[in-house]
Amino acid sequence: MYDIIVIGAGVCGASFAYKASKYAKVLLIEAQDYNKKIPERVNIFAEHNKPFIDDLIWKDEEAFPRPWKVLNYKSEKNDGLIDYKEFGKPLGKISHTEKFIEKLIQYAEDQGCDTRFNEKISKINKHGDHVEIINNKGESYSTKLLVLATGSRGFGLQRSLGFEVPDSYMGIYLNSDVDENILDENFNFQYMFHLNPNISSDGPFFFNVGKGRVSTGYLGNKETPAQLKDKLDRILRNYEIIQKYVKGISWDLNNIVIGDISKHPISKMTNNRIIVLGEAAGLVTPFFYEGMLCGLASADIASRVIEPLLSNNTEFSSSELVKYDQEIDRLLLDGYFRNGNACEYLFYGNKNSMKNIWNAYTEMLLKNKTVRKFVYEVLMIQDLSSYNTDNDRWVGERLFAQLPLLSKATMWPKFLKAMSF
Numbered sequence: 001m002y003d004i005i006v007i008g009a010g011v012c013g014a015s016f017a018y019k020a021s022k023y024a025k026v027l028l029i030e031a032q033d034y035n036k037k038i039p040e041r042v043n044i045f046a047e048h049n050k051p052f053i054d055d056l057i058w059k060d061e062e063a064f065p066r067p068w069k070v071l072n073y074k075s076e077k078n079d080g081l082i083d084y085k086e087f088g089k090p091l092g093k094i095s096h097t098e099k100f101i102e103k104l105i106q107y108a109e110d111q112g113c114d115t116r117f118n119e120k121i122s123k124i125n126k127h128g129d130h131v132e133i134i135n136n137k138g139e140s141y142s143t144k145l146l147v148l149a150t151g152s153r154g155f156g157l158q159r160s161l162g163f164e165v166p167d168s169y170m171g172i173y174l175n176s177d178v179d180e181n182i183l184d185e186n187f188n189f190q191y192m193f194h195l196n197p198n199i200s201s202d203g204p205f206f207f208n209v210g211k212g213r214v215s216t217g218y219l220g221n222k223e224t225p226a227q228l229k230d231k232l233d234r235i236l237r238n239y240e241i242i243q244k245y246v247k248g249i250s251w252d253l254n255n256i257v258i259g260d261i262s263k264h265p266i267s268k269m270t271n272n273r274i275i276v277l278g279e280a281a282g283l284v285t286p287f288f289y290e291g292m293l294c295g296l297a298s299a300d301i302a303s304r305v306i307e308p309l310l311s312n313n314t315e316f317s318s319s320e321l322v323k324y325d326q327e328i329d330r331l332l333l334d335g336y337f338r339n340g341n342a343c344e345y346l347f348y349g350n351k352n353s354m355k356n357i358w359n360a361y362t363e364m365l366l367k368n369k370t371v372r373k374f375v376y377e378v379l380m381i382q383d384l385s386s387y388n389t390d391n392d393r394w395v396g397e398r399l400f401a402q403l404p405l406l407s408k409a410t411m412w413p414k415f416l417k418a419m420s421f
């Protein structure tokens with residue numbers, strides 16, 4: 001019998017297994033064959049993620065090979081650059097995420113965590129004093145507490161246990177190995193967040209520039225995988241404003257990863273002996289799609305809630321685990337997510353307003369140091385529960401003032417509503 005079984009070894013499940021195996025007997029199970037290869041990814045890792053990982057890992061140069069120095073909020077008209085030099089420390093780091101996950105798993109195993117890869121869990125049976133999980137080969141394991149960190153790929157399991165599932169969108173991602181000299185020449189930033197409703201009206205097109213590699217793609221779409229792939233191919237070949245970045249880079253479309261990305265948190269993330277973490281719970285910020293931050297934060301919160309319950313040998317009842325839901329509210333949903341909800345409402349969904357407001361926002365970034373400073377501070381904040389929504393309102397008011405006169409007339413109700421989020 002395990003103390004805790006974790007299903008899913010993405011960033012969230014691997015991070016939780018690492019933390020929990022310091023005090024519990026843990027089994028981490030993953031459907032993909034990590035013994036062969038963990039899929040490669042480059043991500044931007046803002047400084048505000050740092051409180052949720054150990055210093056040992058934060059300083060690991062394979063997992064985090066370079067600092068994140070410049071952010072480009074790009075519109076068709078402007079490059080809204082946030083450059084660390086204007087304010088001090090870098091905005092965070094660049095993560096080679098498969099290395100990050102590999103390290104988390106390696107450290108968890110060093111602490112005694114058992115791991116099983118290439119095993120998909122297909123059934124879960126709840127009993128009074130334990131939970132039994134069964135894999136696709138018919139083998140079963142028992143645990144006092146089950147942690148679902150299954151991202152967007154375990155909704156069937158979630159539903160079978162009586163949990164809601166979050167809203168689901170599509171994301172497409174392509175990674176390419178590139179000579180450092182080409183990266184230096186082509187990119188004056190490490191992350192580009194670009195809104196164009198013809199690409200996606202519910203998410204950004206992005207570049208993440210790593211060390212010796214770059215990734216691109218877009219999020220929030222609802223098209224079929226074939227349409228997503230075809231569109232990315234056309235963007236990389238023809239989209240004028242990004243041609244200077246992709247010059248000399250070749251993309252192997254056979255390596256494209258297409259997957260669901262979920263957002264809008266479910267209302268209850270715990271049940272007797274079961275707890276749902278990360279993207280499975282819809283914990284992805286609704287505007288920026290920061291799943292890494294939320295996955296790491298929820299793993300950290302869960303680990304801290306579970307430790308005393310385990311040492312007191314409790315039943316892991318719903319009323320004991322609810323502390324996890326409350327902490328998620330306090331740290332993420334009651335503050336930082338309100339900004340995301342307002343931005344999602346303001347920018348996404350409507351083609352015309354998306355373009356106009358995004359152009360105005362990037363213009364404001366160019367002209368207004370205070371706005372740049374607020375963005376910088378959000379990326380750097382070390383205690384998300386002290387997130388200041390007053391700054392967002394201040395920016396919202398200036399953004400409205402920046403809009404062309406015609407847009408103002410039609411958009412003021414939208415702004416008024418967004419300000420009340």
Ligand SMILES: Cc1cc2nc3c(=O)[nH]c(=O)nc-3n(C[C@H](O)[C@H](O)[C@H](O)COP(=O)(O)OP(=O)(O)OC[C@H]3O[C@@H](n4cnc5c(N)ncnc54)[C@H](O)[C@@H]3O)c2cc1C
Nearest residue numbers: 008010011012031120121150151171173278279290291292
């Ligand atoms: C294209 C794209 C780009 C993104 N870019 C960024 C970014 O730059 N920054 C950022 O912060 N976020 C980004 N995100 C979001 C972020 O990557 C995810 O939200 C985050 O990684 C989710 O972590 P997770 O551990 O909760 O879930 P996942 O990483 O999805 O991990 C879940 C794991 O559970 C396993 N699993 C599922 N069901 C079972 C089962 N039945 N049995 C066994 N194993 C199972 C899966 O195989 C998977 O490995 C991006 C997402 C996409 C799709």
